[in-house]
Amino acid sequence: MLSIIGFITILVVVGLLLSGRLTPMIPLVLIPIVGALAAGFGFEQIGDFFNEGVGNVISVVVMFIFAILYFGLMQDAGLFDPLINKMVVWSKGNVITVSVASVLIAAVAHLDGSGASTFLITIPPLLPLYQRLRMNPYLLLLLVGGSASVMNMLPWAGPLGRTASVLKTDVTQLWHPLIPIQIIGLVLMLILAIFLGFREKKRIEQKYGVIDAQAVVAEVLEKTKDETSEKNQLARPKMLWFNVILTIAVIGVLVWGIIPAGFAFMIGFCIALPLNYPQIKDQTARIRAHAPNALTMASIILAAGSFLGILSGSGMLNAIAESTVQIMPGFVGPYLHLVLGVLGLPFDLLLSTDAYYFALLPVADQIGSGFGIDSLSMAYSMIVGNIVGTFISPFSPALWMALGLANLEMGKHIRYNIFWLWGISLILIVISVLIGVIHI
Template sequence: MLSIIGFLTILTIVVLLIGGRITPIMGLVLVPVGGALLAGFNIVDIGGFFNEGIDSVISVVIMFIFAILFFGIMQDTGLFDPLINKMIALTKGSVVAVAVGTVIVGAVAHLDGSGASTFLITIPALLPLYLKLRMSPYLLLLLVGLSASIMNLVPWAGPIGRAGAVLGVDPSALWRPLIPVQISAMLLLIVLAAFLGIREKRRISRMSDDEVAKADAEAEVAATSETAEPAVVERDPALARPKLLWLNLLISLAVITVLVWDILPSGLVFMLGLSIALPINYPKVNDQMERIKTHAPNALMMAAIILAAGSFLGIMNGTGMLDSLATDLVMILPAFVVPYLHVIMGVFGVPFDLVLSTDAYYFALLPVVEQIVTSHGVDSITAAYTMIIGNIIGTFVSPFSPALWLALGLAGLEMGKHIRYSFFWVWGFSIVLLIVAFLIGVI
């Protein structure tokens, strides 16, 4: 009975999330409570499960809130702008260089872990350049999406935080072994970008006169459009702090270094970083509060989702539904499949992105798979890494990504064409990255 109720609870959450019928917070809170009541537990029991679940994720919540605020402030000061603008200036005129530069610009822009801000920076800055060189804007979206997906492995981005909440592990601790994977992925992506740039150059050389005229007309329209942006990142001059560039860079490097060395809890690291950076850049208290208010919605939304996930996991674990479901699934699945279930899920992680939201993948699928494979001797961290690496590369090819819809709007592109253009490159890249992670011993 517990297995059936657990399965129906998870299925209900997934269906509601996919159908857009409910917010992740409501789904992760209301549905498990209903399942626990149906399973015969009383309100007092559920309250205890809730407390246990919240205790397991509170450190993740603290880290998320202050990490998002910290990197939001760094974006406001214009810390990343000089590198981004320099890369854009260097890549002008060469199709291959533009493709490679796009990857680097996308990685730098995504240091704050926000897909929306990444696309707001990169698309307006690079789209006119792509159109001027007659390059496909879908290539721009593919390369920025892949670059941002790789950077999404940082602990203050969503996927690692969600996995940390599920496993009860500090996201920074999850991230540190993944740093070699990130470095390898960026190097591979630069190679892929060069290859795609060469392919794009050949495509451009084969364009007919009509296609050339059409591409040039689109570039001219983009250049004269009221919404077009110059190929540099413009910031509010009242917020930029160019004279403090090196100091802000030093503060950011210090924060990341302390995270990597695991000297202090990640939440405290970002608290200290924010407390130092904010008054240095914005001495007036009113300005400090304004900056916090600007970035608070993103920070609180992610924190609220993680807290809701803590409630979900606490109830599912406390009632025994997850254990029961995992035990019964093992009996149903073929014996030779069970020990490798996490690998199967990882290999098909990108296709899952087309049918599952990020919340459904990490909060509904990962706990069940982790319970199943750990009973067969697979380490829970290995199972999580396999599913994360296989899925995270497909973040920005998923119709469930709000940031992707923003990017499509900024570039004037269509979701269907983007998926057709990018899907197999993204899926292939994720499989290659899984192999790399296996070879270097991460999984």
């Protein structure tokens, strides 16, 4: 009976998450409470489950709040602008180098872990360049989205925070084994950019002839400069090198692991804010500008802590796992993590990020443990298999914004992307097995 209630609880939560009618916090908080009451638990017991669940994710919440505030502040101060402009100049309008620059610019822009800000930073300056060079705009979204997806393995980007809250582990420790995979993923995206750049250059020359690339770059840069005059009021060019050094130091501390990630971002933010914006009214304005994003992510993680605490504390997850193990064919069980990893990217077309990590992962982890699959292997397989397709998912609000900015269609975007990104996803899974990140 407990497993049936657990299944129904998870299915209702997933259904409400997919419906898009409610913010994720609402079903994650309310539906498990109803399920626990139906299973015979009282409010006092449910309160204990809640305390335990929230206690497991509070460090992740702190990290998200201050990571979003920190990188939002760095964007306001113009940390990434000179590098992006230099990459556009470096491309010289060559189709292949423009493709490579698209990957590199997206990787830098996604350091804040926000898909929306990444697209806002990359598409406005790059889209006119693509249009004037007669390059396919769907290639722009493929390269930017794929690069940002690989960068989405950063601890503060979302998927790892969700995974850490499910596994009750430290998010930076979870990230460390993924650093080589992240680097290899970016290399694969650069190789893909070169290959598709050659193909695109051939298509353009056959259809339009040779284009004056240098004149195109100069025109696009001048237009972009005029359009960003309002943003430049917040820029702090004199603080550029200080902000660069501080950001490298914060990320270095994260990799080193000497202090918790949230504490590192808290310190970095408290140093950067008064030095970049000495006036208290400006400091308050910067906090208010980025607090909505920070609190939205924090509230979802806290709600997920409640959800997982109730499902775990009530025994629903164990009951679901035991029931599933009894009916699953024995030959599939030991390789369940690989099966889910291979199907991870197609799951992006069926499940939202919250449903994938908060509903599917905990159930898969419990089932896999019955076949001797350790939790980290299950998590890494599902992360690596899924994450490259982050921005082909119709459940990604940031992607819809990107399509709007570029005036493109979702269906064509998915068809253009899925073959290449699924291929990279499968290669990364194989590499993860070979270097021991995922165990068989």
